[in-house]
Amino acid sequence: MKLDNRKAKILEFIIDMYIKSGEPVSSKTISELFQNTISSATIRNEMARLYELGFLEQPHTSAGRVPSQLGYRLYVDQIMKKKSLSEEQTRQIESWFNIRDLDYSSLIKNSGKILSEITSCMTILSSMAFKSLIITKIEIIEVSNMALAVILVTSSGIIKSKVCKVDFDINFETLDYIYRFVNNTFAGKSVEKISKNYINSITTGLDNYQSFFSPIFYNIYEMCESLQTSDFYIDGQINLLLYKELKDVASDIIKIFSNKNTVIDIINDKFINLSDNCGAAVIKFGRELKRAELIDICLIISKYNISNIGTGNILIVGPGRLNYSVLVPWIEYFSKMLSVVLSESLEIK
Amino acid sequence: MKLDNRKAKILEFIIDMYIKSGEPVSSKTISELFQNTISSATIRNEMARLYELGFLEQPHTSAGRVPSQLGYRLYVDQIMKKKSLSEEQTRQIESWFNIRDLDYSSLIKNSGKILSEITSCMTILSSMAFKSLIITKIEIIEVSNMALAVILVTSSGIIKSKVCKVDFDINFETLDYIYRFVNNTFAGKSVEKISKNYINSITTGLDNYQSFFSPIFYNIYEMCESLQTSDFYIDGQINLLLYKELKDVASDIIKIFSNKNTVIDIINDKFINLSDNCGAAVIKFGRELKRAELIDICLIISKYNISNIGTGNILIVGPGRLNYSVLVPWIEYFSKMLSVVLSESLEIK
DNA sequence: ATTAGCACTCAAGTTAGTAGAGTGCTAATT
């Protein structure tokens, strides 16, 4: 599907114009962009060809042309030149990450907010799902006379803690006994192995001590579970209302992306084929997402990660006409920075 | 401002109808609700009186009547009868709280989602800002050879932990030394006292040990800070688009409530005068909120809390025409349940 | 105090007409 230079140029102009205005682009406008070196009649002929090839659409007979999703696809894959970020812009992104007071989930939540402002799109950020973590040790400390804090320390330095009510006397001996038993049982194990079944199987072997240990074991299970599941933060929903072409479908789109499981389905679709290396944004258009309600949108997906500890997703949802040449570099740089900042604050080893 | 029975009844009918339909209510409709025992002409006379008194408004000369905010005020304060929840309904709310696997912030986040579904409004839930917490002790554990976990245990059993990178050799002696020093310094103090200034003042006195302790101190400060600040979770923004009377202002409203500081301002307005006892919803209408952009909305505020550990806010944002008699009991029961569940999972002593 | 009756008002829908932006095609030009 190779276009001659002029056709490609015309397609590029049409897409650029349409991204800016949201209005169908006329042959006259394009002719002017060529400084009238090519007449509008010629442009019309070329546009007719591009229409036959499927790269353009026409809202009605006497209207200008609009890019088709195939047109966008060609544009982002072959025609568009990514604008590199100015120093000023990279500095701006970096300055957002200078607020170090944030804990992990606030950082993700805030990143979503900032990205939705930059892109004027809806954003969905998922927190990292950590993989192949090994439990290094479990600390048990006394919180009050009825409660223990259980602290799970993993191979990558990720820790997780939870308070656990107990109904026995806490003293040095019991604490020490619990500490030994819990560490003998769990230390060295992978968090993935700590399933509900596993917890049940070891609890039933305990006989008398069952009620004694079972709340602690259950808390450990919950912590392992939560390390492996990711939260989703959605923001910038109203941005979708900015685009007239989405005004009727915006609320359906928002509903779809508000459902965690649907989002997971979309991300995991084989077709999307996300590369694991963070920062390389993948662009998908409505049809490619195989859902009638998403036909009008564009989805930009990027990842952030820390080497082999885990990855999280960045989703940008907007109309087809996005300023890709500017947005993609922004998003890619943003994901890279997020990875760096998280590496610094989470990865210990 | 006492209305005679019939006027009150007419106002009630008008508000009920308008809540259901969103359309101006005509004298004929009201007459029918009285089974035509009162003619539409009489109703018109009464409506003219109610209009003079400020309880009704008229979109245009030949249209029916619409409640004014003063009308709503009278309705919710004096006329409306709260519908008590059926057993089925209380069971339903309770069943949502049965999912105990959730940690604190997920519980708040999910509560917002559920409430936005029940109410068809936008919801904002704030996490609890804990007050008057005393630091009981601070545990320090080794996470890797370059990192320590610092665990803050407070008087109410609330704990908070953070990983802290250090650049010295961790061994039993250093750990023990740090433990003693940190606990001598912080144990028994109120978290409110641990300000940036306070940290600076004690750090500067340390001379040689300054670089040694300062990352640990800084992490302690951050944890104290975050215990006292609350996060805000907003959900159900699209619900505002369901109401035709809000369609032009919905995105402004969403923007206003997306700003944490503005929300805090609104909640703290003396006029709102929230009672601390959880579960008693306060209803405020547009004018009463003193912001031009909020003129068309209604805000229902409720609190959840745990005796004297802290309180969090539940905000429901919708149009003036909400089904108050049903919604208010729901919201109040929901806040009560949230308080109970949180008490169970957080309050230890 | 209530109500029947009627003139009046206004929003919303319908129809018809107009302007203009843009196309598609043909024939002339390069």
Add this chain to the structure above:
DNA sequence: AATTAGCACTCTACTAACTTGAGTGCTAAT
């Protein structure tokens, strides 16, 4: 063979005039 001027044609968007009907306000009778 590619380009272009020229023109008829199409379709949207806008405006103006008209119609309909829901609903009111007021008056006079009950």
